[in-house]
Amino acid sequence: MDLESxxxxxxxxxxxxxxxxxxxxxxxxTQQRSLDRLELQIAALIKRQEEMGGQGDDFVEDSRPPHY
Known part of the structure; x- marks a missing residue:
């Protein structure tokens, strides 16, 4: 092979x-933009959960469904 090639x-x-x-x-x-958007959504969900103040904490996992 010569130099030019x-x-x-x-x-x-x-x-x-x-x-x-x-x-x-x-x-x-593109992935970074998606990640940024998801982080904002998670932060909003966390804030919403905190604002709800633990509503629904009285749910007992071991309780039977109503059809029993």
Missing amino acids: RVMELESRLAFQDDTIQALNDVLV
Whole structure:
């Protein structure tokens, strides 16, 4: 292989790697946005649960359902 063909091969690989890195970055950004949204939703649920003040704590897990 001569020098010119080796350089062309390296340039081709570099272009492919650049495309791959960009695609991975796009996926990472999308996942981070989803994670941020889910964290906000969890925080809202926790706040809502705290505001309810433990309502429903009188539920007894060992009690039989009404049809018994």
